[in-house]
Amino acid sequence: MTDTAIKAVAIGASAGAVQTLLRILPSLPARFPLPVLIVVHVPPDRDNALVALFADKCALAVKEAEDKEQAVGGTIYFAPSDYHLLVEADGFLALSMDEPVNHSRPAIDVLFESAADSYQSGLMGIVLTGANHDGAAGLRAVAQAGGQAIVENPATAETSAMPEAALAACPDARIRDVEGIVSILLELA
Amino acid sequence: MQGEVEDIELQLLLEALYQRYHYDFRHYARASIKRRALQARAQLGYSSISAMQEALLHDPSVVPRLLNYLTVQVSEMFRDPSYFRALREKVIPHLKTYPSLKVWVAGCSHGEELYSLSILFHEEGLGQRTIFYATDINPDALRAAEAGIYPAALIQKYTENHQKSGARSSLSDYYTADYGHAAFDKTLSRNVVFSDHSLVTDAVFAEMHLISCRNVLIYFDRDLQDRALGLFRDSLARRGFLGLGSKESLRFSKFAGAFEDFVREDKIYQKLER
Numbered sequence: 001m002t003d004t005a006i007k008a009v010a011i012g013a014s015a016g017a018v019q020t021l022l023r024i025l026p027s028l029p030a031r032f033p034l035p036v037l038i039v040v041h042v043p044p045d046r047d048n049a050l051v052a053l054f055a056d057k058c059a060l061a062v063k064e065a066e067d068k069e070q071a072v073g074g075t076i077y078f079a080p081s082d083y084h085l086l087v088e089a090d091g092f093l094a095l096s097m098d099e100p101v102n103h104s105r106p107a108i109d110v111l112f113e114s115a116a117d118s119y120q121s122g123l124m125g126i127v128l129t130g131a132n133h134d135g136a137a138g139l140r141a142v143a144q145a146g147g148q149a150i151v152e153n154p155a156t157a158e159t160s161a162m163p164e165a166a167l168a169a170c171p172d173a174r175i176r177d178v179e180g181i182v183s184i185l186l187e188l189a
Numbered sequence: 190m191q192g193e194v195e196d197i198e199l200q201l202l203l204e205a206l207y208q209r210y211h212y213d214f215r216h217y218a219r220a221s222i223k224r225r226a227l228q229a230r231a232q233l234g235y236s237s238i239s240a241m242q243e244a245l246l247h248d249p250s251v252v253p254r255l256l257n258y259l260t261v262q263v264s265e266m267f268r269d270p271s272y273f274r275a276l277r278e279k280v281i282p283h284l285k286t287y288p289s290l291k292v293w294v295a296g297c298s299h300g301e302e303l304y305s306l307s308i309l310f311h312e313e314g315l316g317q318r319t320i321f322y323a324t325d326i327n328p329d330a331l332r333a334a335e336a337g338i339y340p341a342a343l344i345q346k347y348t349e350n351h352q353k354s355g356a357r358s359s360l361s362d363y364y365t366a367d368y369g370h371a372a373f374d375k376t377l378s379r380n381v382v383f384s385d386h387s388l389v390t391d392a393v394f395a396e397m398h399l400i401s402c403r404n405v406l407i408y409f410d411r412d413l414q415d416r417a418l419g420l421f422r423d424s425l426a427r428r429g430f431l432g433l434g435s436k437e438s439l440r441f442s443k444f445a446g447a448f449e450d451f452v453r454e455d456k457i458y459q460k461l462e463r
């Protein structure tokens with residue numbers, strides 16, 4: 001396993017996402033060389049407040065992902081509310097209004113599956129806290145493409161259902177507490 | 190490996206659809222068209238994308254079924270109410286100075302956006318002097334748009350959206366509810382021309398004062414977006430208006446210079462004079 005080969009990090013989180021991400025993202029140093037693509041389940045009508053919330057607290061650039069923009073290192077991209085976020089073959093980002101997947105738009109599976117297709121073994125996928133099973137199929141796709149699959153420890157996650165479902169779908173994923181996830185990310189910096 | 194084979198199969202499927210039936214999805218944003226082709230394969234019961242491609246080549250009845258997967262029919266009346274409010278407050282005053290108007294709803298899906306605009310134009314007293322062109326490539330969608338019948342369960346959301354757009358009337362003035370459906374008034378579609386038109390393969394057909402094309406370009410790659418935006422520029426009258434979806438913009442387009450921001454936050458542009 002050569003961490004140096006990782007080209008992008010994809011993160012999915014649902015119930016408990018904000019508290020958990022607040023323990024992870026502000027720890028990343030400004031020199032973090034990879035794009036970080038994040039899907040958080042938020043209600044469709046709520047204008048995505050995540051960017052404003054995290055921009056103040058992170059050393060990395062934080063923005064809402066835009067259609068057809070190139071994902072660059074050192075930047076955290078949040079999927080806009082009510083759109084799926086996908087990665088194209090060349091590492092460009094794409095949005096879509098396709099039907100919700102797992103009752104969610106944006107859906108973690110949509111991001112992970114397309115990102116796995118694009119970055120292949122160069123992707124690290126991380127499934128965090130949540131009360132549904134979105135991200136499970138996506139994480140399996142990450143692992144199948146040769147990427148690194150990481151799941152937040154269900155025993156210590158704010159909500160355990162989503163990490164549990166991800167582990168059931170992807171039993172070989174590494175299980176880590178939030179602190180462990182931070183260390184794995186810092187190794188990439 | 191598996192993924193690579195699927196990519197080749199997908200390319201061949203899109204090529205077959207184009208060469209045999211002239212539906213051109215070859216330059217749609219790949220990640221999302223791939224998802225939808227895989228979904229079609231699973232739901233239509235083919236063992237592989239290649240098997241679906243073979244069926245498609247030999248059996249034209251597969252085309253409409255496949256189209257219903259490859260095109261995304263997700264829409265809502267007065268979706269993003271602030272867009273419609275901006276049209277009402279900022280664009281309509283300009284349009285009122287014309288004796289007759291042409292409005293193009295490109296990629297109209299089941300007509301949700303069209304009826305929204307038609308109601309808005311009626312409320313603003315422009316209903317009588319406006320011709321709407323509602324176009325799409327999906328024949329089932331066009332038929333549904335012409336019918337203008339929606340599940341009653343959606344009406345509450347549509348009503349809320351309509352109110353937020355600065356409504357001057359009640360949405361219920363425009364439909365009759367029956368057996369779980371709301372049928373929109375035929376007066377709203379009297380001045381509408383519904384037609385099959387592709388932003389990928391078809392040409393300019395009239396001179397427009399407003400083009401509303403929302404959440405269609407998002408499915409195209411950059412080159413195809415440019416093709417469509419060039420078509421819009423050439424279709425617009427002098428100082429005509431273009432409205433896009435809330436996550437679409439001209440930012441990455443080579444035609445960015447042909448337009449200027451009119452209402453920036455609502456993605457409404459005005460064609461520049463040349």
Ligand SMILES: C[S@@+](CC[C@H](N)C(=O)[O-])C[C@H]1O[C@@H](n2cnc3c(N)ncnc32)[C@H](O)[C@@H]1O
Nearest residue numbers: 260264296298325326327387388389403404405
């Ligand atoms: C997501 S829907 C958008 C509906 C509506 N404009 C809205 O924003 O609510 C996209 C629509 O674009 C249509 N479409 C896809 N490709 C097209 C093309 N090449 N030319 C015209 N319409 C197209 C699809 O059939 C579908 O009805």
